Amino acid sequence: MIDRPARRRRAKQLLDGVTVACVAVAMAIGTGQLVTEGVQEFIFRPPGVGSSASEVDTSTGAAEVPPPQTAEIIPTPAPPVPSASPSPIERSRGHHAGHYR
């Protein structure tokens, strides 16, 4: 017959074993994913993945896409290429040039 303190000590050891097993399972999953997915994928969370608070997150700005401004809706022209004679397209755009200054 086992005395009470010894039985309780063994119960505690059993519970410690359960706890260690639970941590080991989590660590095994994590290590496996780290190896298969890579450090980048494991550590860095893509914007929007897993996080969906109702409030607008203003911490990084990476996760949110601000609404386009009017100026952004209008396509930004390509930087002018110096040429000796303007092409017909450039000539026809001439009177809108002020928008892009």
Next chain:
Amino acid sequence: MIGNQAHAYTTSLPEDSAGHHDLGELGVWFFRALLLVPFVLMAPEVMSAILGRPDGVANVSASVADVLGTSTFLIFIMMLAVTPVRTITGWRWHLILRRDYGIAMFFTAATDITLAATTTGDTFPGGVLTRVGGHTFLLAGTLSTLLLVPLVITANRPAQQWLGRHWKSVQRLTYVVWGTVLIHLFLLFGLTTIFLFALAVSAPLALMRIPPVRRWWDSARRAGRHRALRAVATAVLVAVFAAGYVPLVQELAAKGSAAFAQQPVLD
């Protein structure tokens, strides 16, 4: 689930009148009923998914973390609040809720992780293990849920007698879970929104667990001393707690009602 072993799972009110006892029992059942809320909110989407309706699985995938994840944390906080409420007020009627909320937290977290593992393939491509441990924040959540296993196994009287004086040290694992849950939320949200709310609700609960603070409050309450100081401190603690708790409840209400209507918020 942690608490004073001698009265961890008792609702006895030796000095209370029958009227107070009835009110206490009513309060206990009210707070127990609240534990059904997350399951009720998720039920329509889960039923749709089981019945194979279009968007059923996608809706569960969109709602599970918001509804069950937030619910798990709120239940955890309610469980942690039991002891400070006793320290501040001296009430005993609610002590049984510590066990009930601990067990409910485990089942809510387990349901969360099960649904996440089976339905979030659209967000986390890969196998089941990727969905429960493919990112650091997922792993922290999974570890928190697994650490609840020894706590829930021992959340009963036979286990209390079986472990004797060791029972309390096993239940101290709650504090480790507290840490891993906060890490999970930090990895998810960074120093914003829900993580800050989590810190706000945690701060008063942690403060009231500091042994000198707890002892001072207990002795002052028993002796009826420092009434004004205790009243002001209670007001401050409740205000800080509410600053974090109310937005979390609002979050659950918004996402939960959308999930119940099967129109999950996609953000």
